[in-house]
Amino acid sequence: MDKPVTERISDDRSGSKAAGEYRVLARKYRPSSFGDLVGQDALVRTLKNAITSGRIAQGYMLTGVRGVGKTTTARIIAKALNCIGPDGKGGPTPEPCGVCANCTAIAEDRHVDVLEMDAASRTGIDDIRELLEGVRYRPTSARFKIYIVDEVHMLSDKAFNALLKTLEEPPEHVKFIFATTEIRKVPVTVLSRCQRFDLRRIESEKLQSLFAAVSAKEGAKVDDGALALIARAADGSARDGLSILDQAISQAAGQVVTEDAVRGMLGLADRVMIFDLLDAVMRGDVKTALDLLANQYAAGASPVVVIQDLLELVHWLTRLKVAPEGAADPALAEAERKRGAAMSEKLGMAVITRAWQMLLKGLTEIRSAPMPLQAAEMVLVRIAYAADLPTPADALKALESGGSVAVRAPSMAPPPQRPSTQGSVARAMAPEALPVNEPQAYATPQSFAEIAALFEQKKYAMLAAQLKHNVRLVRFDQGVIEFNTDKNASKDLAGQVGAHLRDWTGQRWMVSVVNAAGQPTLHEQEVEHAKSDPLVKALLDAFPGATIAAIRNAEKK
Numbered sequence: 042m043d044k045p046v047t048e049r050i051s052d053d054r055s056g057s058k059a060a061g062e063y064r065v066l067a068r069k070y071r072p073s074s075f076g077d078l079v080g081q082d083a084l085v086r087t088l089k090n091a092i093t094s095g096r097i098a099q100g101y102m103l104t105g106v107r108g109v110g111k112t113t114t115a116r117i118i119a120k121a122l123n124c125i126g127p128d129g130k131g132g133p134t135p136e137p138c139g140v141c142a143n144c145t146a147i148a149e150d151r152h153v154d155v156l157e158m159d160a161a162s163r164t165g166i167d168d169i170r171e172l173l174e175g176v177r178y179r180p181t182s183a184r185f186k187i188y189i190v191d192e193v194h195m196l197s198d199k200a201f202n203a204l205l206k207t208l209e210e211p212p213e214h215v216k217f218i219f220a221t222t223e224i225r226k227v228p229v230t231v232l233s234r235c236q237r238f239d240l241r242r243i244e245s246e247k248l249q250s251l252f253a254a255v256s257a258k259e260g261a262k263v264d265d266g267a268l269a270l271i272a273r274a275a276d277g278s279a280r281d282g283l284s285i286l287d288q289a290i291s292q293a294a295g296q297v298v299t300e301d302a303v304r305g306m307l308g309l310a311d312r313v314m315i316f317d318l319l320d321a322v323m324r325g326d327v328k329t330a331l332d333l334l335a336n337q338y339a340a341g342a343s344p345v346v347v348i349q350d351l352l353e354l355v356h357w358l359t360r361l362k363v364a365p366e367g368a369a370d371p372a373l374a375e376a377e378r379k380r381g382a383a384m385s386e387k388l389g390m391a392v393i394t395r396a397w398q399m400l401l402k403g404l405t406e407i408r409s410a411p412m413p414l415q416a417a418e419m420v421l422v423r424i425a426y427a428a429d430l431p432t433p434a435d436a437l438k439a440l441e442s443g444g445s446v447a448v449r450a451p452s453m454a455p456p457p458q459r460p461s462t463q464g465s466v467a468r469a470m471a472p473e474a475l476p477v478n479e480p481q482a483y484a485t486p487q488s489f490a491e492i493a494a495l496f497e498q499k500k501y502a503m504l505a506a507q508l509k510h511n512v513r514l515v516r517f518d519q520g521v522i523e524f525n526t527d528k529n530a531s532k533d534l535a536g537q538v539g540a541h542l543r544d545w546t547g548q549r550w551m552v553s554v555v556n557a558a559g560q561p562t563l564h565e566q567e568v569e570h571a572k573s574d575p576l577v578k579a580l581l582d583a584f585p586g587a588t589i590a591a592i593r594n595a596e597k598k
């Protein structure tokens with residue numbers, strides 16, 4: 042921003058406002074040359090090279106999220122192609138002069154040969170026909186007739202077809218510049234005829250220095266913290282960030298714009314509080330967590346933003362765990378970095394990724410909830426409880442070492458009643474688990490479940506699976522098994538089961554398929570059983586909508 046941009050941009054293009062009236066910063070500091078485009082270095086280099094070497098495409102496709110500068114870039118391209126220089130003799134140039142008749146007319150949006158259409162509001166075939174009517178006529182005063190179509194993906198199929206006809210055989214003097222936020226919706230027939238440029242989200246450091254420069258030019262004093270906050274909230278868009286800056290400066294009414302003021306204006310949560318909140322939740326300290334949330338809410342932070350901030354923090358902590366060097370964000374305060382490092386070290390990967398999933402799921406809920414604060418509270422409570430639950434890996438480890446899994450009580454309420462803690466996790470995680478050290482335990486199976494387990498133990502996985510899923514037991518006695526089968530069971534299941542049992546137990550087994558109603562399948566029984574276990578119940582409560590998909594036998598590990 043080293044050029045006097047302000048002087049080159051004319052008044053509000055609607056023309057309805059009185060001269061000298063205040064212009065919003067986003068318009069006032071709209072880039073007018075490639076050099077002014079912030080954070081689009083690759084695009085600028087390619088475009089400049091193309092124009093310098095005279096390789097001018099028939100059509101350009103500019104894509105990127107809203108607010109990154111697509112239409113602004115389109116206009117700069119229009120100027121670059123049509124600039125005649127201060128002396129009126131220049132050709133297409135990567136550095137449009139900004140003072141010639143073409144440059145000024147385009148900047149003021151009043152050039153007769155540069156036609157702009159917003160496809161978001163004019164999607165039909167007639168709209169595009171009207172726009173393209175003049176294609177075959179030569180430009181009135183410029184070198185090229187330039188058609189800028191914004192949000193081109195919104196055009197109807199018919200409109201695209203009409204456009205395509207022109208794109209296939211465009212007159213020499215016509216250039217198209219398309220802009221879209223959704224490149225996937227643009228037909229490939231159109232894409233293939235354009236040179237494509239992806240506008241990137243502008244990095245927040247670049248935005249911050251842009252906003253600092255603009256503030257200085259405006260004579261406004263804005264704290265670095267406030268600038269960083271605005272850059273973060275802008276989410277890659279210079280336009281959005283300038284709008285926020287604009288608002289912050291006018292709110293400060295001549296005073297210094299502080300970080301707190303911006304935070305209040307944006308409904309943002311306090312950074313330190315987000316650390317405290319995550320800390321409390323991960324400790325299972327529900328009361329502190331809810332108090333912190335309530336305080337922030339009272340101070341104006343929206344519950345959605347709080348959860349988003351938590352997500353961001355969890356993401357950053359995860360990155361710190363995986364690659365500490367790469368995650369060191371220089372924009373962060375030293376204190377935050379230290380605290381983050383300590384937290385990420387303390388939290389296990391499984392715990393932290395589970396928190397991420399629950400927050401993400403919670404965010405969707407809060408967005409659609411009639412009472413976002415209450416919804417956010419529920420999300421925090423859920424995570425606090427889950428933070429106390431063992432991760433599946435821990436549970437398995439504990440099982441394998443023969444112990445039970447310790448569950449610490451969350452501080453707000455006692456955990457669900459769990460009679461005989463010992464072994465209850467074992468039942469839940471592996472209801473049909475075989476005692477590891479007793480290979481002879483099933484010499485004579487005592488129940489149908491033991492029969493199925495025996496097949497599993499002997500590595501007859503297919504047969505074991507059928508016994509568990511496709512068979513309903515009608516009768517079980519020593520040496521006698523009767524069941525009915527569903528269509529997925531193999532025809533000779535009974536015969537195979539009988540033969541194996543005889544081999545393994547040394548006694549005769551009468552196994553037969555009967556046509557009578559039987560018990561629920563073993564699998565159905567396991568699921569029912571697992572649901573009634575307090576630990577599994579707590580897990581299901583913590584993950585609403587979750588179902589028990591599989592019950593693993595701990596012994597397989």
Ligand SMILES: [Zn+2]
Pocket residue numbers: 123124125126127137138139140141142143144145
């Ligand atoms: Zn010019």
